[in-house]
Amino acid sequence: MNCPTMPTSVDGSRQKLLASAERLFAERGFSGVSVRDIASGAGVNSALVGYYFGNKLGLLSAVYLRHCKPLNEERLRMLREFSRQPGGATLEQVLEAFLRPALVDAPDHNGRSEFTRLRSIISGENSALLEETIAENFDRPGRTFVDALARCLPHLTREDVLWRFHFLLGSLYHTGAHASRICILSGGQCDPSNAEASLAQLIPFMAAAFRSPQVLTEPADRLSYAAV
Amino acid sequence: MNCPTMPTSVDGSRQKLLASAERLFAERGFSGVSVRDIASGAGVNSALVGYYFGNKLGLLSAVYLRHCKPLNEERLRMLREFSRQPGGATLEQVLEAFLRPALVDAPDHNGRSEFTRLRSIISGENSALLEETIAENFDRPGRTFVDALARCLPHLTREDVLWRFHFLLGSLYHTGAHASRICILSGGQCDPSNAEASLAQLIPFMAAAFRSPQVLTEPADRLSYAAV
């Protein structure tokens, strides 16, 4: 069954290291974890990190590359599917195509939601060397989704859509990070690690927000809602 | 002018260390920066970190405590002021009272927005020892604001309000982190480091989102917008 020319999922040291790194980076960030910890978690020798990935950053980069393509391909596949219907994709569908693949673990590619948590944590750290990888893999799909959102929202300027997309990203990252604050405040009622519950709340919430009228650019630079 | 009994803003080593730590922690996180870097940035000897704060974590804790109280006091002060008018505070006003003090630097307390960026980065890291500090300082104001939001939104369950508050926090943190992704995507049009522009976009966006109808709890555990 194990074809040597195309090993499907042999637990080689390389794969073990990738899995361990993904788990630990998502848990403690890049600087918060050592290559020794990763190797120990994978049950392999720490020198193999150098052999397979060059150095620690190469390992993080490999974790990124393993997930970037499948994630964005599924996003775009869902978007294309939704867009085929007459009238094009609804706003809710565009949002679902963007959010669902990031939060729900696919049956073939596990760790999809863990990868979202990883991105959330790493995005804060000084990841100047990852900047290129991120830009190459997320800029184009990002633009595609901004375009799709703009098509659903002809009353908005592109600047408005971009701001709203930025807020959407924040909510997605915060949800993917499994922030426990809301869990504690709610006494366990709200659990962001429940992907389906998060999507059921996040999609209609964001749809209503995106549909709100265009923001007027105030001449005053200090806008306050004190004076109604 | 310098009264010795109450030195207003003498640049003692302690204050220099706090300022340097705040800047560097906000930039690179807790594990990403060393006490030597912080001391060097402050222009003081690294041994003074132990003298004034005990250890590195004590320094982070001191940075937190310096900002927590003024931040939340201003939030609550604004909320009380808005609530005095007949009919109570509007939804937009509750949101402004929560968001503005976190994003705009007060004239007396500088680094308010930097502190929001700090919290954003640290919240991802394993900060189990800060958990207590955060809970003590943010749980009560958080509950107060959830209550105020719920009063504006009688059509929602408390669980709905909590979910939406969670999404609001995500957008706030992501904006406070000065995420550069949107800046690049927009060609500089959208700049989250511009606090007033962020507030002008974020408040009406979130107000519309909070006002959206209650989320129906679906019997199916996989809700999809494919079938309209």
Added chain:
DNA sequence: GTCTATATACTGATAGAC
């Protein structure tokens, strides 16, 4: 491919002079 051993640098923390 996988291991041991190690080079080299940096980490947080502290003892003790001034």
Added chain:
DNA sequence: GTCTATCAGTATATAGAC
């Protein structure tokens, strides 16, 4: 309060045996 000096531990990375 501030300094120098230094401890013990850990970091990443690599050279070289097998």
